[in-house]
Amino acid sequence: xxxxxxxxxxxxxxxxxxxxxxxxxxxxxxxxxxxxxxxxxxxxxxxxxxxxxxxxxxxxxxxxxxxxxxxxxxxxxxxxxxxxxxxxxxxxxxxxxxxxxxxxxxxxxxxxxxxxxxxxxxxxxxxxxxxxxxxxxxxxxxxxxxxxxxxxxxxxxxxxxxxxxxxxxxxxxxxxxxxxxxxxxxxxxxxxxxxxxxxxxxxxxxxxxxxxxxxxxxxxxxxxxxxxxxxxxxxxxxxxxxxxxxxxxxxxxxxxxxxxxxxxxxxxxxxxxxxxxxxxxxxxxxxxxxxxxxxx
Amino acid sequence: xxxxxxxxxxxxxxxxxxxxxxxxxxxxxxxxxxxxxxxxxxxxxxxxxxxxxxxxxxxxxxxxxxxxxxxxxxxxxxxxxxxxxxxxxxxxxxxxxxxxxxxxxxxxxxxxxxxxxxxxxxxxxxxxxxxxxxxxxxxxxxxxxxxxxxxxxxxxxxxxxxxxxxxxxxxxxxxxxxxxxxxxxxxxxxxxxxxxxxxxxxxxxxxxxxxxxxxxxxxxxxxxxxxxxxxxxxxxxxxxxxxxxxxxxxxxxxxxxxxxxxxxxxxxxxxxxxxxxxxxxxxxxxxxxxxxxxxxxxxxxxxxxxxxxxxxxxxxxxxxxxxxxxxxxxxxxxxxxxxxxxxxxxxxxxxxxxxxxxxxxxxxxxxxxxxxxxxxxx
Numbered sequence: 001x002x003x004x005x006x007x008x009x010x011x012x013x014x015x016x017x018x019x020x021x022x023x024x025x026x027x028x029x030x031x032x033x034x035x036x037x038x039x040x041x042x043x044x045x046x047x048x049x050x051x052x053x054x055x056x057x058x059x060x061x062x063x064x065x066x067x068x069x070x071x072x073x074x075x076x077x078x079x080x081x082x083x084x085x086x087x088x089x090x091x092x093x094x095x096x097x098x099x100x101x102x103x104x105x106x107x108x109x110x111x112x113x114x115x116x117x118x119x120x121x122x123x124x125x126x127x128x129x130x131x132x133x134x135x136x137x138x139x140x141x142x143x144x145x146x147x148x149x150x151x152x153x154x155x156x157x158x159x160x161x162x163x164x165x166x167x168x169x170x171x172x173x174x175x176x177x178x179x180x181x182x183x184x185x186x187x188x189x190x191x192x193x194x195x196x197x198x199x200x201x202x203x204x205x206x207x208x209x210x211x212x213x214x215x216x217x218x219x220x221x222x223x224x225x226x227x228x229x230x231x232x233x234x235x236x237x238x239x240x241x242x243x244x245x246x247x248x249x250x251x252x253x254x255x256x257x258x259x260x261x262x263x264x265x266x267x268x269x270x271x272x273x274x275x276x277x278x279x280x281x282x283x284x285x286x287x288x289x290x291x292x293x294x295x296x
Numbered sequence: 297x298x299x300x301x302x303x304x305x306x307x308x309x310x311x312x313x314x315x316x317x318x319x320x321x322x323x324x325x326x327x328x329x330x331x332x333x334x335x336x337x338x339x340x341x342x343x344x345x346x347x348x349x350x351x352x353x354x355x356x357x358x359x360x361x362x363x364x365x366x367x368x369x370x371x372x373x374x375x376x377x378x379x380x381x382x383x384x385x386x387x388x389x390x391x392x393x394x395x396x397x398x399x400x401x402x403x404x405x406x407x408x409x410x411x412x413x414x415x416x417x418x419x420x421x422x423x424x425x426x427x428x429x430x431x432x433x434x435x436x437x438x439x440x441x442x443x444x445x446x447x448x449x450x451x452x453x454x455x456x457x458x459x460x461x462x463x464x465x466x467x468x469x470x471x472x473x474x475x476x477x478x479x480x481x482x483x484x485x486x487x488x489x490x491x492x493x494x495x496x497x498x499x500x501x502x503x504x505x506x507x508x509x510x511x512x513x514x515x516x517x518x519x520x521x522x523x524x525x526x527x528x529x530x531x532x533x534x535x536x537x538x539x540x541x542x543x544x545x546x547x548x549x550x551x552x553x554x555x556x557x558x559x560x561x562x563x564x565x566x567x568x569x570x571x572x573x574x575x576x577x578x579x580x581x582x583x584x585x586x587x588x589x590x591x592x593x594x595x596x597x598x599x600x601x602x603x604x605x606x607x608x609x610x611x612x613x614x615x616x617x618x619x620x621x622x623x624x625x626x627x628x629x630x631x632x633x634x635x636x637x638x639x640x641x642x643x644x645x646x647x648x649x650x651x652x653x654x655x656x657x658x659x660x661x662x663x664x665x666x667x668x669x670x671x672x673x674x
Contacts, residue, residue, distance in 0.1 A: 044382045048406060050659055072667040138532065139551060159535045242477055242536040243670035256374060257479030259659040
């Protein structure tokens with residue numbers, strides 16, 4: 001028995017040790033670097049870096065305050081928040097509608113749709129972004145169609161923040177629909193029929209029964225996508241405007257092009273704090289739901 | 297078969313002793329020196345080394361073996377750079393002998409590479425001294441490229457021939473010009489540099505090429521403001537392409553008519569029909585800056601003599617002809633040192649290019665551009 005426990009511990013210890021060594025330590029090291037610690041393991045990276053804030057005693061918030069003083073960084077930060085909220089909101093609405101359709105329709109169209117929504121999963125985001133930009137850009141399909149229909153001022157979304165939102169919705173769709181559709185499938189037909197028997201309309205059924213019974217999948221979709229979009233690189237790099245840049249793109253520029261790894265890592269810390277806040281909300285919501293259902 | 301294996305084993309043993317520095321006279325005849333060459337960039341650079349230059353060199357130098365470490369698009373270049381700095385600080389061998397990468401000028405400005413001199417690399421004297429000065433004699437240009445202006449001849453009959461004419465053209469043809477963000481590619485970077493430089497006082501222009509002084513950066517403001525004022529007339533009211541290829545794509549699909557491009561990339565794209573034949577190239581007077589690709593020798597390399605010999609060979613007319621033809625680019629040596637036939641083939645661009653600023657200013661110019669020029673658009 002004792003032996004087995006040890007084996008279990010060892011099996012868990014290996015991956016944990018691996019994570020600590022290859023992810024944990026570098027993270028801690030960079031974290032200290034953003035507070036001005038340039039010695040020790042940070043000696044090599046700080047050798048070539050530009051515009052560093054160095055602290056000789058204790059920690060300094062210098063890098064963070066300097067970033068906040070820059071109008072371009074503030075614009076990047078606000079744009080990232082805006083795109084994240086818009087992407088997640090739009091994604092939830094669209095995937096909810098698709099999931100509802102899949103739950104209640106049974107025709108051949110529904111069967112086709114139930115496999116179509118998975119397509120984005122199999123298309124690399126680089127290729128999808130490029131296709132979306134070509135499609136939505138001025139001179140692209142949508143633009144040409146609008147001109148033919150007599151609207152010469154139709155906005156083209158390539159290279160705009162809204163274009164990034166479209167790209168994020170595209171990449172997030174399969175996972176979101178998968179989660180929501182399986183959540184909806186778990187709602188017994190008898191509940192819905194009972195509600196219909198007493199005269200509830202589709203809208204009421206959806207709002208009073210399906211929505212409350214699917215809080216967890218919705219929270220999972222929202223939080224996971226939130227965290228994904230916050231640090232996204234490919235979609236905003238290919239579809240976004242030159243400025244403001246989303247933080248994922250800005251971090252890369254600061255890290256290599258501007259040769260300011262300290263600033264890039266400070267941004268990463270900020271993104272981490274945002275993601276951690278979203279993650280905390282997820283954990284709390286989860287616990288509350290468990291308590292409601294009586295399992296904790 | 298057996299015999300072959302045996303001779304290989306002997307060779308391997310000889311290599312080991314050779315590397316450890318304990319080669320005896322008898323062994324020296326068979327000992328092989330292995331040079332490790334780190335190179336990044338696109339597949340064309342990989343092919344240049346692996347299919348053309350190295351087999352040729354190894355054939356005429358049987359005791360030298362060159363091992364290529366290819367890093368596509370330089371995704372690992374920062375960690376290689378860190379590794380070399382760390383090895384240099386610890387006084388150890390980094391495992392690399394020769395570098396062909398964008399990290400060379402960066403390492404050279406920090407004096408992290410071996411200083412080269414004409415006694416060990418005699419052909420160095422055929423290289424433009426201004427380029428050597430930029431890297432403290434630690435980087436050796438073995439090929440180059442220049443930024444030129446590409447235009448769609450179907451739409452533009454009289455392309456601008458000077459920088460001022462180009463700026464006037466941009467204003468007169470709104471939405472038909474763009475360049476890539478300076479941080480993502482040299483062609484946009486050189487355009488930005490050319491415009492900013494045109495507003496820098498004469499006496500400071502030369503200093504930007506050779507010195508590294510933060511205080512000079514204040515001279516950039518008028519030029520950056522000029523670029524900012526172009527914003528509304530740039531493609532999509534201020535969209536700047538991502539990367540050199542981004543610009544070529546916009547030219548190819550007709551979104552824009554005029555753009556600064558790398559001569560070698562555009563010539564190759566025209567050859568492969570990735571650009572329509574209506575796209576023509578022209579060099580402005582005075583020309584845009586060019587960029588040499590620098591080779592460097594790592595300070596703690598145990599095979600420095602072999603590395604010098606190889607670099608020297610790279611600058612011979614034979615090797616330079618291969619480089620120019622393969623890359624559609626400029627030679628590392630001055631044009632007069634390449635064979636006449638090659639000069640004639642590239643007569644349209646076989647001129648010198650302007651020398652760009654010291655790489656010291658690269659990062660700051662990228663950032664200054666992003667926060668002043670890009671930030672106001674959209």
